[in-house]
Amino acid sequence: xxxxxxxxxxxxxxxxxxxxxxxxxxxxxxxxxxxxxxxxxxxxxxxxxxxxxxxxxxxxxxxxxxxxxxxxxxxxxxxxxxxxxxxxxxxxxxxxxxxxxxxxxxxxxxxxxxxxxxxxxxxxxxxxxxxxxxxxxxxxxxxxxxxxxxxxxxxxxxxxxxxxxxxxxxxxxxxxxxxxxxxxxxxxxxxxxxxxxxxxxxxxxxxxxxxxxxxxxxxxxxxxxxxxxxxxxxxxxxxxxxxxxxxxxxxxxxxxxxxxxxxxxxxxxxxxxxxxxxxxxxxxxxxxxxxxxxxxxxxxxxxxxxxxxxxxxxxxxxxxxxxxxxxxxxxxxxxxxxxxxxxxxxxxxxxxxxxxxxxxxxxxxxxxxxxxxxxxxxxxxxxxxxxxxxxxxxxxxxxxxxxxxxxxxxxxxxxxxxxxxxxxxxxxxxxxxxxxxxxxxxxxxxxxxxxxxxxxxxxxxxxxxxxxxxxxxxxxxxxxxxxxxxxxxxxxxxxxxxxxxxxxxxxxxxxxxxxxxxxxxxxxxxxxxxxxxxxxxxxxxxxxxxxxxxxxxxxxxxxxxxxxxxxxxxxxxxxxxxxxxxxxxxxxxxxxxxxxxxxxxxxxx
Numbered sequence: 001x002x003x004x005x006x007x008x009x010x011x012x013x014x015x016x017x018x019x020x021x022x023x024x025x026x027x028x029x030x031x032x033x034x035x036x037x038x039x040x041x042x043x044x045x046x047x048x049x050x051x052x053x054x055x056x057x058x059x060x061x062x063x064x065x066x067x068x069x070x071x072x073x074x075x076x077x078x079x080x081x082x083x084x085x086x087x088x089x090x091x092x093x094x095x096x097x098x099x100x101x102x103x104x105x106x107x108x109x110x111x112x113x114x115x116x117x118x119x120x121x122x123x124x125x126x127x128x129x130x131x132x133x134x135x136x137x138x139x140x141x142x143x144x145x146x147x148x149x150x151x152x153x154x155x156x157x158x159x160x161x162x163x164x165x166x167x168x169x170x171x172x173x174x175x176x177x178x179x180x181x182x183x184x185x186x187x188x189x190x191x192x193x194x195x196x197x198x199x200x201x202x203x204x205x206x207x208x209x210x211x212x213x214x215x216x217x218x219x220x221x222x223x224x225x226x227x228x229x230x231x232x233x234x235x236x237x238x239x240x241x242x243x244x245x246x247x248x249x250x251x252x253x254x255x256x257x258x259x260x261x262x263x264x265x266x267x268x269x270x271x272x273x274x275x276x277x278x279x280x281x282x283x284x285x286x287x288x289x290x291x292x293x294x295x296x297x298x299x300x301x302x303x304x305x306x307x308x309x310x311x312x313x314x315x316x317x318x319x320x321x322x323x324x325x326x327x328x329x330x331x332x333x334x335x336x337x338x339x340x341x342x343x344x345x346x347x348x349x350x351x352x353x354x355x356x357x358x359x360x361x362x363x364x365x366x367x368x369x370x371x372x373x374x375x376x377x378x379x380x381x382x383x384x385x386x387x388x389x390x391x392x393x394x395x396x397x398x399x400x401x402x403x404x405x406x407x408x409x410x411x412x413x414x415x416x417x418x419x420x421x422x423x424x425x426x427x428x429x430x431x432x433x434x435x436x437x438x439x440x441x442x443x444x445x446x447x448x449x450x451x452x453x454x455x456x457x458x459x460x461x462x463x464x465x466x467x468x469x470x471x472x473x474x475x476x477x478x479x480x481x482x483x484x485x486x487x488x489x490x491x492x493x494x495x496x497x498x499x500x501x502x503x504x505x506x507x508x509x510x511x512x513x514x515x516x517x518x519x520x521x522x523x524x525x526x527x528x529x530x531x532x533x534x535x536x537x538x539x540x541x542x543x544x545x546x547x548x549x550x551x552x553x554x555x556x557x558x559x560x561x562x563x564x565x566x567x568x569x570x571x572x573x574x575x576x577x578x579x580x581x582x583x584x585x586x587x588x589x590x591x592x593x594x595x596x597x598x599x600x601x602x603x604x605x
Contacts, residue, residue, distance in 0.1 A: 018089035021045035023096045026083050028135045030099040032174035035060070035076040039098065041083060046070050048087050054098055055081030074098065103173030106130035111167050113218035115182040115255040120160035122253070123219075124181065126169060127153055133171050139181060140165030158183075186256030189213035194250050196301055198265040200341035203243035205271075206304070207264065209252060210236055216254050222264060223248030230307075238307060241266075241341075269340030272296035277334050281349040281381050281422035286311060286327040288422070290348065292336060297321050299338045305348060306332030325350075351423030352378040356431075359417055363433040363465075365508040368393065368409035372432070374419060379403050381422045387432055388415035412436040412507075435507030438462045443501050447516035447548060447588040452477065452493040454588075456515065458503060463487050465505035471515060472499035491515070518589030521545045526583060530598040535575035539597065541585060542568055551586040554597060573597070 023043040031037025041052065044067065052059040052072040062072035070085060080099045085092045108128040116122030126137065129152050137146040137156045142165075146156035154169060158181065166178025191211040199205030209220065212235055220229040220239045225248075229239035237252065241264065249261025274294040282288030292303070298318040303310040305326055313323035321336060325348065333345025356376040364370040374385065378400060385392040385405040392405035403419065414430040440460040448454040458469070464484040469476040471492055479489035487503060496519050500512030523543040531537045541552075547566040552559055554574055561571040569585070578601035582594030 018087070019045050020090035021049065021085045021087050021092045023083060023085055023092045023094045026096055026098055028170060028172065029097070030101050030172040031074045032105050032172070033076065033078050033100045033102055034105060034174065035074050036105070037074040037174045038170070039072050039074050039083070041070040041072055041085060042068060043085065043092065043094075044068055045087060045089065045092075046085055049085050050088065051086040053082075053084045053086070057081075074100075099172075101172045103133065103171060104130045105174035106134070106169045106171045106176040108167065108169055108176040108179050111179050111181055113253070113255065114180065115184050115216075115218075116158050117188070117255065117257040118160060118162050118183040118185055119257065120158050121257065122158040122255075124156050124158055124167070125153065126156060126167065126179075128169070128176065130171060130173055130176075131169060133173075134169050135172065136170040138166075138168045138170070138175075182255075184255040186216065186254060187213045188257035189217070189252045189254045189259040191250065191252055191259040191262050194262050194264055196337060196339065197263065198267050198339050199241050200271045201243060201245050201266045201268060202271065202341065203241050205241040205337065205341045206335065207239050207241055207250070208236060209239060209250065209262075211252070211259065213254060213256060213259075214252060217252050218255065219253040221249075221251045221253065221258075232307075267339055269299075269338070270296055271341030272300070272336045272338045272343040274334065274336060274343045274346045277346045277348055279422060280347060281351050282325050283423045284327060284329055284350045284352055286325045288325045290323050290325055290334070292321045292323060292334065292346070293319060294336070294343065295319060296338060296340060296343075297336055299340070300336050301339070302337040304335050304337070308332075349381070349422070351381055351421055353424035354378045354382070354419050354421045354426040356417065356419055356426045356428045359428060359431050361506070362431060363435050363506050364407055365506065366410060366412050366434045366436055367508060368407045370407050371404055372407055374403045374405060374417065375401060376419070376426065377401055378423055379419060379421060382419050383422070384420040386416075386418040386420070407432070410434045435465055435505060436462045437508035438466065438503045438505050438510035440501065440503060440510045440513045443513045443515050445588055446514070447518045448491050449588065449590045450494060450496060450517050450519055451590075452491040454491050455488055456491055456501075458487040458489060458501065458513075459485060460503070460510065461485055462505065462507060463503055465507060466503050467506065468504040470502050470504070516588075518548055518587060519545045520590030521549060521585040521587050521592040523583070523585055523592045523595045526595045526597055529596065530600055531573050533576060533578050533599045533601055535573045535599075537573045538570050539573055539583075540568060540570050541583070541595070543585070543592070545587060545589055546585065548587040548589065549585055550588065553582075553584050553586070555581040 025042045027040045047067045052062045057075045059072040077100045080097050110127045112125045132151045137144045142159045144156045161183045164182045167181045169176040193210045195208045215234040220227045225242045227239045244266045247265045250264045251261045252259040276293045278291045303313040303323040308326045310323035328350045331349045334348050336343045358375045380400045385395045390408045395405045412434050414433045417431040418427040469479040469489045474492045476489040494517040498514050498516045501515045503510045525542040546569045552561040552571045559572045559574045563569045580596045580598045583597045585592040
């Protein structure tokens with residue numbers, strides 16, 4: 001039986017509809033109300049995403065990393081909102097939330113060190129503000145392990161990387177600004193030794209680290225404690241040990257990484273103490289032997305002048321060490337190192353060699369005692385000034401460029417002047433001249449009028465440098481140095497009587513010679529007061545100040561006379577014409593007022 005067979009039924013195969021996206025988590029789950037937080041959205045079905053919303057607000061930007069991850073920038077918002085992802089297949093509907101908080105956006109001001117090896121591992125200190133509650137630290141797009149030390153400091157371990165990246169901090173308040181960190185290919189440093197290898201538990205020991213690859217070092221560690229340090233060269237660092245205990249590993253960190261460790265042992269021996277250094281200064285060339293006094297010096301292993309080791313040193317006792325100063329400049333601290341640590345410093349000053357440039361005045365008396373001023377440079381700390389081979393009576397260092405000195409006695413002539421300082425010596429050849437004091441032998445004339453104005457001649461020796469001539473305490477009106485043995489001087493006015501005449505030179509003041517101020521003669525009577533024109537008779541003059549009489553005149557005619565006393569003299573009357581004539585008496589004190597004598601003609605026959 002034939003049966004009819006129905007035609008086959010064709011079933012249309014329709015394409016499967018895309019699945020609606022699913023959001024399973026967001027990280028971080030909170031951020032600043034100001035927006036800007038970078039949020040990682042995790043889930044499924046994100047391919048072709050057309051939007052990410054925080055509540056009803058679209059993310060200002062987002063990136064589809066894969067079908068299961070999106071990074072989106074949180075928009076401005078508040079409170080707790082649902083995060084959703086929209087694709088052509090629809091919008092997610094899981095209740096995954098993001099909370100807006102009012103915490104401030106963190107601010108990153110610096111990272112230290114700012115570079116490290118490409119292999120990572122550098123411990124970096126981040127400084128800034130708003131770090132409390134930090135949820136992430138990023139080196140570029142790579143997260144780093146970190147510890148929040150405080151609201152303004154984070155320590156983070158740099159991940160592996162290359163080139164220069166931006167370091168950022170994320171907190172519930174948002175993500176900070178970026179600060180650059182550079183990955184470098186510098187070699188890892190190698191530490192071969194530390195010296196000394198022990199020190200006191202209190203720290204303070206200056207330790208020399210030797211090795212290679214130290215250039216650009218960013219840290220020195222004693223165990224886990226950082227130390228203050230100075231990079232001396234690519235193969236040497238000096239570091240000050242921090243406080244510690246037991247044996248720790250010393251390491252060096254550079255942009256190339258952290259070195260191997262070398263042991264340093266903290267011991268309980270007390271650190272040495274220095275109280276003084278004698279002398280406390282010396283020449284820049286070094287070589288001065290310095291005695292150091294203190295306590296705990298018996299086990300001294302090093303003596304340093306600043307950072308420079310002493311040329312050599314000898315331990316004398318537990319309280320004394322002698323050390324030879326190395327070359328240096330300026331003022332440095334001397335320290336002593338023992339297994340107990342490094343002592344306090346005592347100052348030592350390197351002095352430049354002195355240089356004398358002048359002396360004023362540059363001459364003086366052989367008896368010394370006068371003060372001179374020396375000028376030059378590097379005169380600080382001067383210990384002696386020599387005139388020839390004789391030390392100055394005393395010296396005063398006024399400044400680095402000036403010394404005053406009291407000149408010692410010496411014989412006449414030029415001498416070298418030398419200054420001695422811790423920095424050396426300086427000599428000015430034949431710079432000071434000793435001058436013999438003047439000697440007066442006589443004065444002529446020996447007397448003169450009270451009014452002065454007359455010229456006298458002084459004779460003696462060593463008069464050539466005369467600076468003053470005095471009659472008693474009164475300076476001569478003027479004087480002229482004729483030669484080393486003669487001076488002429490104009491006598492000043494003075495009172496009747498003798499005075500001492502002296503001459504002053506740079507060599508001193510002479511012995512005195514006597515000069516007498518005389519009053520002018522005074523005639524009171526003339527007996528007889530008349531006589532014949534033929535003369536030949538004598539007259540007696542009575543008055544005062546006749547003792548030094550030099551001339552008696554009848555008119556203009558001099559005559560012979562005899563001084564009987566200071567109040568009387570007898571004079572011969574010369575012949576002359578009839579009539580009155582003026583009689584005067586002259587002495588070194590002057591000329592008397594005239595007295596009249598009358599010549600009488602003989603009677604006519």
